[in-house]
Amino acid sequence: MGIFKALWRVLVRFYHRCSSPPHFYAIAGKMLPWCVGLTLTLFAVGIIWGLGFAPSVSKQGEVYRIIYIHVPAATLSMLAYVFVTIAAAIGMVWRMKMAQIVAVSAIPIGTGLTLVALLTGMIWGHPTWGTYWEWNDPRMLLVFIMFLLFIGLVVINNAIEDKTTAANAIAILSISGLVTVPLIKMSTSDEFQKIVGKTIHQGQTEMFNKNQMTPEIAYIWLIMIFAFLLFFVTVLLMRIRNEILEREQNTKWVKEKIMS
């Protein structure tokens, strides 16, 4: 029990430290070089292994290798949307400045990842399904709607000058669009397709089921998912530091930091 209490106290102290912009700025600065190094290493390993050494798949041949960027980008874009919504909701309900900063900083990353997922999916779709785009496909349409939601969040953030009003508007839009994420996830299930219509996407793949995916492909897939996750964290930390500098420019600590 004592260990849990001590751990809880450490977590609470860390949370309080992170909610203070100067502390977060310093912590993020220390974490960044490690995050950049690890992200680039994981990307290098995953891409070289995936493109150069992984076995080809009998059904699709070589073109399946787009999976190593398409699926992690799609997964991370959904995670980014949920992350933005949670941070924005915390910022709106508890008026926590750091949560608003985190939400605003994550929006452009999520937009970029969704764009990668959409474009690589279109390219992969042509040799596999014979079409770049299918408006009747629920999953494609839902990811496109999520992309438009991200664009909306970017526009709101740039258009509204008052930071608190912008953060509240972002929270409202992201919460109202959150339903797209579980719908994207469910869109390949039989129950969903009975109601909405057939998707041309394949069903859920079990990562370590040998009949669906060889272990080597599963390992590369995992490496790439971690690489994308770290990429998200790295760019998020960079953007948060920029946002902190902008918002805290009238404080003494920023002045000292810049002039030193």
Next chain:
Amino acid sequence: MNALTEFLRMNDNWGYIWLAYTIFFVVMIVIMVSPILQSKKIVKKLKRRYERQQSNNNS
């Protein structure tokens, strides 16, 4: 040389695979580089602002 050509050809799917990976690299580089450039711009702007404030205070 043959192995490299074979790798680049990707069993005649080179157009799709390399286009997808090019888009991936371009978008990821833009996402990663933009906050670095933004940071330089902010630091420059703030430095100029503080220097102006300092010179106003001195005069």
